[in-house]
Amino acid sequence: QVQLQESxxxxxxPSETLSLTCTVSGGSMSNYYWNWIRQPPGKGLEWIGYIYxxxxxxxxxxLKSRVTISVDTSKKQFxxxxxxxTAADTAVYYCARATTVVSYFDLWGRxxxxxxxx
Amino acid sequence: xxxxxxxxxxxxxxxxxxxxxxCKSSQSVLYSSNNKxxxxxxxxxxxQPPKLLIYWASSRESGVPDRFSxxxxxxxxxxxxxxxxAEDVAVYYCQQYYRTPQTFGQxxxxxxx
Numbered sequence: 001q002v003q004l005q006e007s008x009x010x011x012x013x014p015s016e017t018l019s020l021t022c023t024v025s026g027g028s029m030s031n032y033y034w035n036w037i038r039q040p041p042g043k044g045l046e047w048i049g050y051i052y053x054x055x056x057x058x059x060x061x062x063l064k065s066r067v068t069i070s071v072d073t074s075k076k077q078f079x080x081x082x083x084x085x086t087a088a089d090t091a092v093y094y095c096a097r098a099t100t101v102v103s104y105f106d107l108w109g110r111x112x113x114x115x116x117x118x
Numbered sequence: 119x120x121x122x123x124x125x126x127x128x129x130x131x132x133x134x135x136x137x138x139x140x141c142k143s144s145q146s147v148l149y150s151s152n153n154k155x156x157x158x159x160x161x162x163x164x165x166q167p168p169k170l171l172i173y174w175a176s177s178r179e180s181g182v183p184d185r186f187s188x189x190x191x192x193x194x195x196x197x198x199x200x201x202x203x204a205e206d207v208a209v210y211y212c213q214q215y216y217r218t219p220q221t222f223g224q225x226x227x228x229x230x231x
Contacts, residue, residue, distance in 0.1 A: 044211065044223070047221070062219070108169070
């Protein structure tokens with residue numbers, strides 16, 4: 001079955017760029033929307049943005065100025081870059097799949113904790 | 119943004135008893151052209167990602183036990199666990215997908231009494 005796996009550094013310094021990759025295995029990226037969602041420790045969920053397999057993107061306005069999501073369908077990966085991070089960006093970052101532009105998320109990765117600290 | 123507010127924040131229920139919790143949206147998530155409520159429910163156990171339980175407010179995801187049911191329309195929604203099992207201990211989140219940015223409630227934590 002289709003699985004998602006996040007990867008990337010677990011520690012990022014303040015003011016630097018957070019970079020994560022999600023690898024899709026067991027299925028195609030076509031016709032789906034690929035999302036990033038984060039969850040600060042002990043808190044709720046925040047949608048960051050999505051990329052369609054064709055490359056169209058949409059970001060949460062609260063993060064839009066700092067976020068870039070890209071896709072490499074040949075590697076079956078999509079990536080998140082978040083610039084100028086602060087301690088408030090410390091969170092578990094999940095990648096997730098959706099079937100339409102604005103949708104529920106039917107498949108999630110296990111998540112990766114990123115801590116912003118010097 | 120559409121604000122999702124869940125109640126209560128936590129709930130303790132005896133095994134085998136019914137658990138009911140609520141989700142309220144700051145504006146209607148009912149799309150009149152197709153009469154669908156753009157509302158989903160997720161279950162998150164400690165150390166795990168959220169798991170989709172319910173979408174379109176009342177449609178159960180494949181493989182989800184039928185003791186989980188969702189109902190409601192417009193701005194007020196309910197998730198019910200008809201007979202609480204030990205494995206249902208988790209935090210439950212609602213999410214609206216009526217309008218971007220998709221937003222989640224703050225969660226309801228369900229424990230065993």
